[in-house]
Amino acid sequence: MSDHFTPVLVVGAGGCGLASSIFLSDLGVDHLLIERHLSTSHLPKAHYLNSRTMEIFRQHGLADEVSALGLPTHDTKVRYVTSLGGDGPLDRQDIHTFDAFGGGSLRDRYLAAAPVPPTNLPQLRLEPVMRRHAEERGPGRVRFGHELVEFEQDDEGVTSRIREIESGREYVVRSQYLIGSDGGRFVGPRAGAVQEGTVALARLKTKHVTADLSGCAPGDALITHVSPPVGRFRWVSLVPMGPTWGKQCEEWAVAFAFHPDDPDDVTDDEIPDAVRAGLNLPDLEMKLHDGGDWLVQRVVANRFCFGRVFLAGDAAHQHVPTAGLGLNSAIHDAHNLAWKLAVVIRGLSSDPERLLHSYEDERRAVDIVNADWALFTFLNHQMIDAALGLTSATTPEQRIAAFEAYFAHTPMGETLRARADEVMGTQRTEYEALDIELGYGYTGAAVVGDNTAPPPRDPMGCRYTPTTRPGHRLPHAWLHHGAGRVSTHDLVGSHGGFALLTGLGGGGWQAAAAAAAAELGVSVRVVQIGERCAHRDESGTWTQVSGIGPDGAVLVRPDNHVGYRVPGLAADAAGDLIRALRTILSAA
Missing domain, CATH: 3.40.30.120 (Glutaredoxin)
Incomplete structure (x- = not known):
């Protein structure tokens, strides 16, 4: 006997699960959303919300609020610089600047393509907004602090055992369908999914910090990549986290990238000094918040549909973070699946298996393209180093010499900068990938x-x-x-x-x-x-x-x-x- 029946059980309340709940509520589909954590994410995680995501949010009444909270993108840049501080000849030098993510010279093109422009809002600020909407539209249907213990499906539905974390109480939910949006932790492996692709490309360490960078950080940059001519770090990336935007931004995500087997790691205790050294701000005061340390990988599940169980978001595909396609793809998964579940649950389809399998046929093909594009843009960052005359074998002395030559006021320095502009320009594949975001098409049932x-x-x-x-x-x-x-x-x-x-x-x-x-x-x-x-x-x-x-x-x-x-x-x-x-x- 089940303690509760619901047409759809959604497991995992990250961006994908919360979006699924919101969409299902708007479609009139009763459901239950469970999440093992007690709250939404404390990590910055994804932050760029592309044009397709924002128009989906517009369709479901979230876009205005998200846009109001997010970084205005009318003039967004991605900047490559040598440091944020210091007064040496190679400090605070601009290497290259992109108009990016619908800003500057891209603005008219993005505004013509979609009814609402993209924005930048980190998940730690986005998810509370989505949670509130999910709870308001589905009262009593969103349960944090509840984890899936096991599930079993049959021809008629799915039986799931759920545990309330705080009390240890367990109960059984019977549902017609189950959506696994739990990041691939439980539902996918138990359903039999095999993740296919490339793993362990790099190791990323990110830290969410509060720091006053008003005197040195670019106020218009959605991402600032710092390439110090001197020191242990080849690249350090800085992303504003709000809540105030521009030069007065209070919070930041700082990221360091390492080769998977690189012994030159940064421990949590070393983070403050690493941030100061990487940005060349030796006196910077900061407050540390949560951070993450994970292997970068590009994997896509061999299947998204397992009978009455569906995988969506990170449970179905995990992307390299470049191009910002991970969270966006997850929300698009939820959007595609929700209306098809609504059709089936209303009894409007005589062949529900065929209709629901079209979710896999449509989304998996697009998610593979997105995952491949993210990987391509990640690997293309090697071209940035190449444009500066740098390789993994470059010695510290050679690195300094390369930067001195690059910024020299000589004919060769001018040539090196002109070459770099052309070579670095290929990274627009990451920063203005509008055709990847909007130009795909579905085929199938x-x-x-x-x-x-x-x-x-x-x-x-x-x-x-x-x-x-x-x-x-x-x-x-x-x-x-x-x-x-x-x-x-x-x-x-x-x-x-x-x-x-x-x-x-x-x-x-x-x-x-x-x-x-x-x-x-x-x-x-x-x-x-x-x-x-x-x-x-x-x-x-x-x-x-x-x-x-x-x-x-x-x-x-x-x-x-x-x-x-x-x-x-x-x-x-x-x-x-x-x-x-x-x-x-x-x-x-």
Whole structure:
């Protein structure tokens, strides 16, 4: 006998689990979220929230609050410098600066691509916001200090034994489905997942500190990479943690990277002196908070779906931190899986296994690309050293000489800096990877293909090409509606419905959508976009990217991916739309 029944049990309340809870609540799906820790993370962890994540947060009513708390990204930079302190000839020198993550010269491109810009908010500040939203939307459904002891699934559901940490009390939960978002600690190994990929690439030691860097830290830098010409550290990275941004930022994450078998480690007791030495601020006072020490790896589970058990986030894939794709991919996993679970739990799919397996088909392929891209950008940091004339075998004396040559006011110094600009410029693959963040497309059971070719992908990952080709993310375009404006991404809503976008001559789709909704039990909102319609494309952006004629239609799934597209109104529009929805929902 179970003590509790819930349609979905979510294990792990990091960013992925909290997102799953929020999305399921908005979709009307009862669930239970458990987390073995007593609170959200005390570690800085991930901090960059990309355009896709922020538009998902906009869909579910979190974006404004997250943006208000986060680092404004209108002019964000990534800076490479020799030190933050010192008065020697090689101190406080700028090596290279990138406009990054939607800032500066990238701003217009990012604002055109999505209805809300990316932001920077470390997980230790993001997760409390997400927890509050999860608890408000699912009262009594979020339980910290509860751990999964064991689970077993059968043809009808999953039986899980859970322990309340403080009291030791155990209870049994019966659920239809289980989401493992526990970072791969328990659910994945017990389900039989095998992590495939590259492990032990490097060892990272990070520390969260409070320190006054107002007189020396760049106020516009989302990341500052310090490469000291002298000393034991080749690179030290500094990331602002807020809560105040700019030069008055109070808290920072400081990271040191080592080869996995490098004996020259930094112990916790040595951290203050290491920070002072790495930044060349010998008198810096600081307060130490929590930190992390872990091996950098790129692994992806061989499967995401195990019957009624699903893996998401770090339980399904673990990324190198460069390019900031780990947490973002985790939230996208949750977004993809949640609406499909809602369809199944509402009884709208006659082949739920097929629909739910499309989660693995869609997300695993994208997560592999993201993991590979993160690894690629991590390894490309070697090019930064190469641009400065440095290698792992460079002696301390040679390192100083290389920096002296680089900053020399000579023709050769100018050549070395020009070469470095070109070589270092390849690291834009990390700092402006908009096409990686937005340009992917899904194929499989929940998409009705139209035999068109995908748009070209930028081999450097930067230039995103919007498209309504089925499987791709719906292009963002601002539409004038009444006295204000809405994004095409606002037309679906957060409650699991579909949107059918058509043009001035697409009035016939109203009846088709009504017939499909009546037969299949789904909500299909028809939105006509045109000069004399309630939604007006005054900029012409939607007309340019829609890929349909005035009487064509684009069917948008609940996750704002295109599920079906037809260039014009067919003779049997209702029949065509019903067949398309049956395919997407795996409904006979």
